[in-house]
Amino acid sequence: MLRLIQSGSLVPNHFNDDMAFNLASVMPSAIPAIWRPRLALLLIIACFAVPLATAWLLVGHWRPTGSVQHGELLDPARPVELRLVLPEGKPSDGAGLRGRWVLAYVGSAAACDQRCRTGLYDIRQVRLALGKDMSRVQTLLLLNGQPEVEFRRWLGAEHPTMTVGVAGPVTQTALLDAFRQPGQVGDWIYVLDPLGNLLMRYKIDVEPRGLLKDLQRLLKWSKIG
Helix, strand or coil, X not given: CEEECCCCCEEECCCCHHHHHXXXXXXXCCCCHHHHHHHHXXXXXXXXXXXXXXXXXXXXXXXXXXXXXXXEEEEEEEECCCCEECCCCCEECCHHHCCCEEXXXXXXXXXXXXXXXXXXXXXXXXXXXXHHHHHHEEEEEEECCCCCHHHHHHHHHHCCCCEEEEECHXXXXXXXXXXXXXXXXXXXXXXXXXXXXXXXXXXCCCCHHHHHHHHHXXXXXXXXX
């Protein structure tokens, strides 16, 4: 229940006249007596209005850092045709990757340095960390040439479930040049959706937990893949 007090404003029952007069009694003596009850009422109203206004501002304009993607978003998303040649020389149109989210790394066939190996390890661990959703994601290594024997052996031992292939010029260009700032071989991890659209890219030295959080969010809200 609400009732009227001196100014005609509506206030809850538990804010009675005694509270208003108590507040008025502590007002500075320089304030005319006729204004003291009104100022006291304004203070009571402010106790409600200020927290509500603050909450509105936070909801409307503040974004916690944890909700911001950790990579670079491509807007709008762009379809990429994944044409590659498998290590055994068999061409592929990427059909085996359709229907799943893809974490793709474009690397050099000549050598996989420490940064490259750390990046491949990170995307492998991110996929494993997805648990029951792991089957919805596939890791992909796209090279600019056939890997050397030693490199191929290392990949077979360390990344047996990763799809490895030589990217055709069109595919490689589509990934590297899709963003405003063109990428270089070895610098980026790319995220493609189950329909083959390029959505995001991440620096090869991205914090894996950030990539994992973004991917978990995508999988949670995705209706495909």
